[in-house]
Each structure stands twice: as C-alpha cells, then as structure tokens.
Amino acid sequence: xxxxxxxxxxxxxxxxxxxxxxxxxxxxxxxxxxxxxxxxxxxxxxxxxxxxxxxxxxxxxxxxxxxxxxxxxxxxxxxxxxxxxxxxxxxxxxxxxxxxxxxxxxxxxxxxxxxxxxxxxxxxxxxxxxxxxxxxxxxxxxxxxxxxxxxxx
Numbered sequence: 001x002x003x004x005x006x007x008x009x010x011x012x013x014x015x016x017x018x019x020x021x022x023x024x025x026x027x028x029x030x031x032x033x034x035x036x037x038x039x040x041x042x043x044x045x046x047x048x049x050x051x052x053x054x055x056x057x058x059x060x061x062x063x064x065x066x067x068x069x070x071x072x073x074x075x076x077x078x079x080x081x082x083x084x085x086x087x088x089x090x091x092x093x094x095x096x097x098x099x100x101x102x103x104x105x106x107x108x109x110x111x112x113x114x115x116x117x118x119x120x121x122x123x124x125x126x127x128x129x130x131x132x133x134x135x136x137x138x139x140x141x142x143x144x145x146x147x148x149x150x151x152x153x
Contacts, residue, residue: 072104072109078145099149
C-alpha cells in the first residue's frame with residue numbers, strides 16, 4: 001500500500017489543478033449563460049396554431065392547403081417523367097410522397113408543406129379511427145399518365 005503525505009498531496013493537487021478563481025468564475029458564468037439560452041430556445045417553441053380548431057375546420061384547411069400544394073407542384077402537364085421530382089410529406093395515413101415539376105418553387109413548396117403538415121398533425125389523430133390506410137410502399141419512380149404525374153411501384 002502506498003501512503004502519500006498530506007503535504008505531498010496538496011503539492012500534487014496544485015500541479016494538476018491550475019484553475020484560478022477567474023477561470024472558475026468564467027466557467028460558472030458560461031454554464032449559467034448556456035442554461036439561460038437553452039431555456040429561451042424552449043420558450044420560443046411555438047404551439048401548433050391549429051391545435052384548438054374543431055375537426056370540420058381542420059378538414060377544410062387540410063383540403064385547401066393540399067389543393068394549394070398540388071396547384072404549385074403540378075402546374076404544368078406531365079409530358080416527360082424526367083422533368084418531375086418527388087419529396088416526402090405527411091398525410092393522414094403517415095408518410096407519403098409529393099410529385100412536383102422541376103420548375104416549381106421548392107422553397108415555397110416546402111413552406112406550404114410545413115403549414116399543411118401542422119394541420120395534419122392535429123387533424124390525423126381525430127379521424128384515424130374512421131379511415132382505412134394502405135400499407136406504405138417506397139415508390140420506384142415517376143411516370144406520366146393522361147398528362148398527370150404518377151408514382152410507380
């Protein structure tokens with residue numbers, strides 16, 4: 001067994017721990033500041049603006065917002081499937097895909113999708129017991145049929 005004399009222990013601790021009072025104070029201030037900032041970011045999280053709407057109004061909003069998304073995404077007839085892309089979106093049945101033309105404004109499309117998905121977040125649980133959803137499948141590609149883009153599986 002090794003025995004260290006108290007004087008040697010104090011000497012060793014001073015060598016291993018060069019933290020001055022200023023360093024300790026800076027550390028404490030940084031910890032407090034990070035806690036304050038994390039509390040602010042949690043307070044800034046906004047509640048879903050559609051949370052208190054009745055089901056009929058949510059249904060109407062979901063349909064209107066989906067219509068606006070399709071109008072922007074599929075604003076031209078589908079004649080060449082290579083000109084079309086797809087992105088994920090949420091629906092009342094879960095994950096789904098949106099087919100959109102390569103010239104569609106993607107930033108605006110994503111903004112519309114975020115708003116639509118905020119409605120769906122509240123609306124879907126209300127209607128879930130009354131709807132029948134098919135099992136999700138990953139699409140293999142996009143094709144044109146009757147001048148409309150469709151997903152192929």
